[in-house]
Amino acid sequence: MPKKLLISIVFILTLLTGWGGSTHFTTANAATDNSLTKIQKKGTLVMGTSPDYPPYEFQATVHGKTKIVGMDVAVGQKIAKDLGVKLKVKSMSFDSLLVALQTGKVDMVISGMNPTPARKKNVDFTHLYYQGGYSIVINKSDKGIYQDKDSFTGKTLGAQTGSTMYTESKKQTSNTKVKGMTSVSDLILALQNHKIAGVAMEKPSAQAYVANNKQLAMIPSHFNLSADDTVAAVAFKKGSTALVNKVNHSVDQIKNQDLVNKTYLPAAGKYLKTNTVNTSMWHYWKAFLTGVEYTLIITVCATFFGFILGVILSLARMLQGNPLKTAIRWLATAYVEFIRGTPMMVQVMFVYFGLGLIVNLPALTSGIIAIALNSGAYVAEYIRGGINSVDAGQTEAARSLGMSSGATMRYVILPQAIKNIWPSLGNEFITLIKDSSIVSIIGVSELIFQSNIVRSDTYRGVAPIAVIMVLYFIMTFTASRILNHFERKMQHD
Structure with a gap:
């Protein structure tokens, strides 16, 4: 690897780790605990949960709409009511919940979570609200x-x-x-x-x-099992002492009045029975349609912004001349190599949780940004290869006609390059349709996420998977036919 490229990569990693360290330092040294007043001022309490664990939390169809229900949701509603705020439930995978709590994506976690000593080092827990086995x-x-x-x-x-x-x-x-x-x-x-x-x-x-x-x-x-392994408590961000103390009053009422066993569990049982009344896949067509809608939104937006980024990166990688242009070229090269050398799943989680420490981006926006940043690195290489494939005589002819280097690139080189790499760009678009499924890990309601909802609702494992396989094939096959149509037109021209 060239020495300059290695230095650029190390520089970028140093900035990233330095930023993360400074953020942690700022968070860890916060002097005041405004956790309670912050929630009351905001007027909402965001609860993170993994809704695949009935009767604690699961998906149910209520009045034709899918919602998250269960005894943990009832606990969250009681807490929010006592705080005088509105409860908002955010769904994500179980192993992402504490990260979401620490990065401010959610205000509390209620997901049948055991307050183990290891977890207590990173988050604050309330008193216990339930003990099971x-x-x-x-x-x-x-x-x-x-x-x-x-x-x-x-x-x-x-x-x-x-x-x-x-x-x-x-x-x-x-x-x-x-x-x-x-x-x-x-x-x-x-x-x-x-x-x-x-x-x-x-x-x-x-x-x-x-x-x-x-x-x-x-x-x-x-x-x-130890006592900590068979109980459940509510988790809050470390240092939220005022908020935890206030919520403990609600938790104590739940425990003392045995609300979980007397009220919350029986109510969850009714939803479980409702779920199994009609388990046909057609009954859940709205859920699958929502998944298709989000999948296409993510794919189209990520393709558009990824293409723009790819053009910029490809041109930056071809700069020659003064030290400034050289520095830009090495930075663009470092970016492409770094993105192509890390998994997209990690990039999605970094954008959602990592950048969330600076700006609280919605899950959908984070997913689009992460996939666009990833796609841009690959598109840059496609475009660079396409530009290099155009005969050098085209550039010489354009310049001899008095066209500037910018005009030559815009009107002569890029159109021919796009024509040459169209199959590769089409393949990238089709790949993004499938890769959009990765954003389900941060709770975006795309097709994989919706299939998990249906599986949780119906307790049927194979049928929802078969449905989304067909839907993915329809989307990719249709996209392929459309792209082939434009490819034939370009060849004809």
């Missing part, structure tokens, strides 16, 4: 084979990534492979397809899945 869900046909966690020797046991079930399954089983997934519905699907032998989860959730799926059964786990 662990069970293991298995296929009903295997009920005579497995009795508890010690029966899975030589087998694979699943658990949700980032949960205490995952940690304890790894600690307390021997000769057992523990497989983690971000979604419990994915784990249940893997169980039914015999990819794993069992799923460790909270007892109420296990009961919910078994009650609504006749192919499943539940066995005791016999995990050796």
Whole structure:
């Protein structure tokens, strides 16, 4: 790697890490705790949760609209009401919840979360609002084979990534492979397809899945658990002492009046029964249509801005001459190499959570920005290759006619370059249709996100996946036909 390029990359990484460090320093040294007044002034309380864990939190169709319900949502509503603010529920994967809390994307996390010592180092917890236990869900046909966690020797046991079930399954089983997934519905699907032998989860959730799926059964786990591993509490950002103290009054009322068992769980059970009344895929056409809409919005916007960025980067990479142009060329090269050398998923999370420390971007906007930044790096290389493929005589002819270098590039070189790389640009567009699914990890309601909603609603694992496969194919095939049409027109011209 050229020495100048290496120096540029190190410089960029230094800026990024330095920015992150200075932000942490500022946050850690905040002198005043205005957490309570900030929420009351804002008038809303944003609750982060992972709605794939009935009866704690899950998706349900209410009056034709999909909403997040469950006993944890009822807890959040009680807290918001006592604070005199409006509750807003934000959905994301379980292992992203604490990051979202620390970066200010959500105000609190209620997701059946255990207040373990490791978590207490990073966030503040309220008093406990519920105490349960662990069970293991298995296929009903295997009920005579497995009795508890010690029966899975030589087998694979699943658990949700980032949960205490995952940690304890790894600690307390021997000769057992523990497989983690971000979604419990994915784990249940893997169980039914015999990819794993069992799923460790909270007892109420296990009961919910078994009650609504006749192919499943539940066995005791016999995990050796501490008090912190079987309870649930509300998480807040570290240092939110005033807010936590205020919320503790609500949590204590919930615990003392046993509202979870007497009110919240029975209400969640009614939603669970409603979900299984009509589990046909046609019943959820609005959810799939919403997913298609968001997928196309992300793809079109990311393609547009990615193309503009790609043109700028490709031209920057071809600059020659004075030291300023050389510096710009090396910076553009460093950007392209850095983006192409890191996974898009990491870039999406960095834009949403990392930049969120400076400006609170919505999930959809963050997803579009991240995918556009990623696409721009690849488009830059396509365009640079297209420009290099244009015969040098074209430039000489244009300049001999008195055209400036800018006009030559705009009216002579770029049109021919675009024509040469059109198939590559079309392939990039089709790829982005599929890659847009990555933004589901930050809670954007695209097609993958909506399919998870339907799976959580219906307890059907394969049918929603089959539907979105068909929808993705329709979108990509249609886009391919349109792009081929314009390609033929360009060749004819």
